[in-house]
Amino acid sequence: MKGFRFLLSRAVQGVIVMFGVSLLVFFALFLTGDPAALMMAPDSTVAEIDAFREAMGFNDPILVQYGRFLAGVVQGDFGNSLRYQRPALDLLSERLTATGVLALSALLWSSLLGFALGAIAAVRKNKPIDFAIRVISLLGQAVPVFWLALMMIILFSLNLRWLPSSGYGTFQQLIMPSVALGAYYLSAITRLVRASLIETLGENYIRTARAKGLTQWRIVVRHAMRNAMIPVVTLQGMYLASLLGGALVTEIIFAWPGIGRLAVEAIQNRDFPVVQAVVLFAAMVFVIANFLVDVAYTWLNPRIRL
Amino acid sequence: MFGRFQLRSNEDAALAIFLLVSAVVVSLAIPLFWPLDPLRGDIMATFKPPMTTNAGDFHPLGTDQLGRDLLARLGLGTLISFGIVLVAALISVVLGTALGMIAGYYGGWTDAIIMRLVDIQLAVPFILLILLLVSVLGPSLFNLIIVLGLTGWAIFARVARGRTLEVRELEYIDASRAIGLSDLTIIFRHILPNIIGPQTVLLTLDLPRLIILEASVGFLGLGVQPPVPTLGNLIGEGRSYMLIANWLVLYPGLMVGALVIGCNLLGDWLVRRAKSKVS
Numbered sequence: 001m002k003g004f005r006f007l008l009s010r011a012v013q014g015v016i017v018m019f020g021v022s023l024l025v026f027f028a029l030f031l032t033g034d035p036a037a038l039m040m041a042p043d044s045t046v047a048e049i050d051a052f053r054e055a056m057g058f059n060d061p062i063l064v065q066y067g068r069f070l071a072g073v074v075q076g077d078f079g080n081s082l083r084y085q086r087p088a089l090d091l092l093s094e095r096l097t098a099t100g101v102l103a104l105s106a107l108l109w110s111s112l113l114g115f116a117l118g119a120i121a122a123v124r125k126n127k128p129i130d131f132a133i134r135v136i137s138l139l140g141q142a143v144p145v146f147w148l149a150l151m152m153i154i155l156f157s158l159n160l161r162w163l164p165s166s167g168y169g170t171f172q173q174l175i176m177p178s179v180a181l182g183a184y185y186l187s188a189i190t191r192l193v194r195a196s197l198i199e200t201l202g203e204n205y206i207r208t209a210r211a212k213g214l215t216q217w218r219i220v221v222r223h224a225m226r227n228a229m230i231p232v233v234t235l236q237g238m239y240l241a242s243l244l245g246g247a248l249v250t251e252i253i254f255a256w257p258g259i260g261r262l263a264v265e266a267i268q269n270r271d272f273p274v275v276q277a278v279v280l281f282a283a284m285v286f287v288i289a290n291f292l293v294d295v296a297y298t299w300l301n302p303r304i305r306l
Numbered sequence: 307m308f309g310r311f312q313l314r315s316n317e318d319a320a321l322a323i324f325l326l327v328s329a330v331v332v333s334l335a336i337p338l339f340w341p342l343d344p345l346r347g348d349i350m351a352t353f354k355p356p357m358t359t360n361a362g363d364f365h366p367l368g369t370d371q372l373g374r375d376l377l378a379r380l381g382l383g384t385l386i387s388f389g390i391v392l393v394a395a396l397i398s399v400v401l402g403t404a405l406g407m408i409a410g411y412y413g414g415w416t417d418a419i420i421m422r423l424v425d426i427q428l429a430v431p432f433i434l435l436i437l438l439l440v441s442v443l444g445p446s447l448f449n450l451i452i453v454l455g456l457t458g459w460a461i462f463a464r465v466a467r468g469r470t471l472e473v474r475e476l477e478y479i480d481a482s483r484a485i486g487l488s489d490l491t492i493i494f495r496h497i498l499p500n501i502i503g504p505q506t507v508l509l510t511l512d513l514p515r516l517i518i519l520e521a522s523v524g525f526l527g528l529g530v531q532p533p534v535p536t537l538g539n540l541i542g543e544g545r546s547y548m549l550i551a552n553w554l555v556l557y558p559g560l561m562v563g564a565l566v567i568g569c570n571l572l573g574d575w576l577v578r579r580a581k582s583k584v585s
Contacts, residue, residue: 013425020426024435031442038442142566144518146525147559150545154552238428245431249522253545263434264526267441275438283429 003298010294014287021283025276026069030062039082039270078277083269088277091262098168099258103247105174106182111236114186118193119220125198133190140187145246149180149253166255177254181246185239192235196228203227230300237286237293244282319575325568329561333388336381344379345533347372353551368553370544376557383535384561387524390451390536391516397455399509402462403501407493409463410470420463427460432515433522440528447530450523454516465508466501473500507580511573514566521562537562 029035036053044052053059057068072079078088121133143151156176157165167173200206201224209219248260255261259278266274337344342363351360351373358365367376409420436453443449473479474497482492517537523529524538525545532539537558544554 013422016422017425017429020422021429024426024430025438028438028442031439138567138570139563141514141570142563143559144521144525144541144562146522147541147555147562150541150548150555151559154548154555158549242431245433245522248431248433249525252526264437267437267528270441275441279430279434279438282431282434286429286431 006298007291007294010291014291017287018280018283021280022070022073023066025279026066029272029276034058035272039272073280078280079273081266081271081274083266083271083274088273091274092259092277092281095257095259095262098256099244099247099251099260101174102177102181102250102256102258103243105178106247107185107236107243109178110182110185111189114189115193115232117186117190119197119225121190121194122197122201123216123220130194133194137187137190140183141191143183144249145180145184146249146253148183149176149250152176152180153253166253168255168257173254177250177256180253181243181250184246185243188235188239189232192232193228196231197224200224200228226300230297233293233296233300237290240286240289244285318571322568322571322575325564326572329384329388329565329568332381332561333384336378337385340375340378340381342375342378344374344382344535347374349373353547355551356553367557368551370551370554371547376540376554379535379540380557380561383537383540383558384565386447386530386534387517387520387537388565390447390454390530391513391520393451394454394458394520395509395513395516397452398458398512399462399505401456402459403466403498403505405459406463406466406468407470407497407501410467411474411489411493411497417467421467424460424463427457432457432519436519436523437526437528440523445528445531447534450520450529454520458512458516461512462505462508465504469501469504470497473497503580507573507576510569510576513569513573517562517565517569 029038032038034053036049036056036058039056040049040052057065060068069079076089078092080086081088081091084091117133117137121130124130152163153165153176156163163176164170164173165176197220201220206219206224209223214223244260247258248263250256251258251260252264259281263275263278266272266278342365347370348361348363349372351363351365351369352371354360354365354369354373356366356368356376358368360369363375365375365377367380369375370379405420405423409417435457439453439457440449443453470493479492479496482496487495520529520536521538521541524536524540525542526538527542529538530536532543540558541555541562544551544558548555
């Protein structure tokens with residue numbers, strides 16, 4: 001019951017957040033005062049801008065405009081892309097699979113490897129292997145995604161000719177983007193799992209398990225890991241927003257036809273309906289993911305369910 | 307056990323300080339003392355590899371597509387990037403701490419509104435928000451600093467609020483209220499000193515995020531505009547020529563890495579020191 005109330009209040013908060021983001025993306029266009037001039041090419045005439053302003057309804061009172069925007073968004077209508085003259089949502093959904101494949105594959109390999117490395121480091125605390133894992137995770141967090149990507153292209157595509165430097169469709173083309181995007185999370189998850197597991201291994205019930213004569217690995221896998229996962233799962237939800245941010249740069253470098261590339265192109269072309277759609281979509285993914293994290297959290301931690 | 311812990315953390319701190327100090331020295335000394343101009347090129351000296359001498363000029367890190375000295379550009383670029391990041395971080399920490407303290411101190415509706423703003427801020431990927439705002443306002447040094455600064459406050463607000471909630475219950479705060487001090491005086495004179503320590507640690511741990519963010523924006527060409535070098539600009543420009551001149555990408559990236567590792571190690575060390583002090 002308590003768990004249900006907790007989830008309900010989180011769901012309400014999620015709706016409030018989405019409403020706030022809609023305000024943000026709507027009013028961002030009015031920061032300079034005139035969204036029509038912002039969206040038109042710099043060499044447009046005054047008459048062209050005026051006609052465009054009238055066509056887009058920018059002459060209406062601002063609250064009317066926001067109401068119209070919100071009503072559209074709720075129905076999945078973000079307006080037409082100025083560049084392609086097609087609904088922004090269509091452009092977005094066409095690119096969804098590519099970004100999904102990239103982000104999920106990066107999250108998957110980095111989580112699995114991160115859990116393994118973090119557990120090894122925690123169990124062998126202060127041993128050479130712990131030190132080695134620590135150095136790797138420090139380096140992984142230090143290099144920007146785009147730099148790692150470029151270095152991999154230089155090494156594996158230009159020099160060794162093992163992997164294609166760009167493109168979408170085959171497994172070989174997925175490897176480098178996925179590695180570049182996941183490297184940061186590998187480090188983050190490794191560090192988190194290590195710290196969390198070390199703390200859990202100091203608890204009394206672990207001492208009991210040890211006193212029963214269970215092996216170290218059994219204790220870690222069966223007893224400690226479940227509790228150690230709580231902070232890790234919570235933070236994975238937070239990381240999701242930056243994962244989408246990282247995907248943006250990765251997609252540009254590897255010519256990956258995903259949402260990130262769509263967003264950067266839209267920003268460069270001042271195609272604001274598309275930008276608004278992408279920002280709202282990213283926020284929605286974040287809110288839903290964090291809600292799922294809350295669900296997982298109530299499941300992992302029976303104390304809030306009571 | 308404790309001695310070993312101490313030793314290891316000091317090694318970390320030493321490495322952190324070494325990396326940060328050398329980065330700062332490079333970014334200050336090169337623009338001041340290096341004779342070659344970071345903005346003026348020599349069309350006869352394009353794409354010279356590192357450690358070559360051309361027409362009497364020595365290029366330890368080589369030259370770029372316009373024959374500009376990479377070391378001179380890297381020095382100035384580091385200075386500009388690190389300067390942007392520091393000023394932006396300062397804006398974030400001041401804004402976030404103030405709002406977080408207000409939320410924690412007053413509670414109720416004020417708290418709810420500020421914390422929902424934090425949630426909203428954190429729900430949008432930073433880079434997307436920054437690109438959106440920069441493209442609306444136009445890319446410039448000033449806009450970049452403001453946008454980076456205004457978008458980074460949320461995490462500081464969250465931590466400051468949590469700490470304020472703890473401190474608010476202490477007796478001396480009750481006492482301050484009893485002698486009739488105003489809320490603002492209590493917040494800034496009596497609560498703030500308890501928060502500055504944790505916020506400084508958080509700032510050190512947040513700098514790497516900002517460094518990489520600024521570099522990413524520059525890399526995408528929406529940061530400070532060329533010919534001014536920043537770390538991200540250098541990598542972004544170098545990318546087009548990396549087939550024939552990989553040093554243009556390599557060295558700016560290493561500089562980013564050094565700054566980030568330095569800040570991370572320093573932050574971790576500060577966290578551990580704070581923890582061992584408490585226990």
